Amino acid sequence: MKKVVLALSAMCLIAFTSCKEDATKKIDENNVTAAAERDAQSSKYPVLTFDKSEHDFGELISGTNVETVFNYTNTGDAPLVITDIKSTCGCTVPRDWSKAPLAPGESGSFTVKFNGKGTNKVSKAVTVTANTEKGREVVKISAFVKPDPNAPTKAGSAAITPVAK
Numbered sequence: 001m002k003k004v005v006l007a008l009s010a011m012c013l014i015a016f017t018s019c020k021e022d023a024t025k026k027i028d029e030n031n032v033t034a035a036a037e038r039d040a041q042s043s044k045y046p047v048l049t050f051d052k053s054e055h056d057f058g059e060l061i062s063g064t065n066v067e068t069v070f071n072y073t074n075t076g077d078a079p080l081v082i083t084d085i086k087s088t089c090g091c092t093v094p095r096d097w098s099k100a101p102l103a104p105g106e107s108g109s110f111t112v113k114f115n116g117k118g119t120n121k122v123s124k125a126v127t128v129t130a131n132t133e134k135g136r137e138v139v140k141i142s143a144f145v146k147p148d149p150n151a152p153t154k155a156g157s158a159a160i161t162p163v164a165k
Contacts, residue, residue, distance in 0.1 A: 045133040046104070047076035057114065057143035062151070064116040070139050073107045076132070084129040085110055091117045092124040092141065118145045 051071040060066065074080035079101035085094040097110035112126055123142040130137065 044077040046078045046080035049075045054140040059144045062148045067113040071109045074102045082130045087126045091115045
């Protein structure tokens with residue numbers, strides 16, 4: 001066993017001392033400069049700035065379809081790419097946004113349609129997935145949904161008329 005350990009130690013000693021070449025001499029200054037420029041560029045992000053972060057539809061009758069438009073501008077230093085826009089439920093549908101890159105200073109918009117479902121105060125979040133530093137931006141819609149006065153009443157809630165004997 002001692003011979004094996006002694007042999008392995010000798011091989012390691014030979015392996016480590018045979019490479020006496022200085023690694024710093026192998027660095028190419030052109031590669032270092034190119035990497036520094038690339039790293040400086042990668043720290044520049046687009047910034048998604050909205051004209052409003054929340055839209056209140058006010059009071060709605062249940063089932064009333066409404067929509068609003070959110071306008072945005074790329075106020076950052078790199079092209080903005082919106083990859084997806086989703087809402088928290090199927091009653092709120094975002095649509096009509098451009099998937100093409102938006103240069104710094106340019107503007108765009110998307111539409112959010114709400115089907116008026118729910119009761120009382122309703123708030124929904126719409127998440128915009130983009131190549132910003134955070135990766136996700138959120139805008140909100142809200143409304144106060146009142147019951148439809150013309151809607152038929154449920155069978156279980158109808159008044160029972162007593163029968164005379």
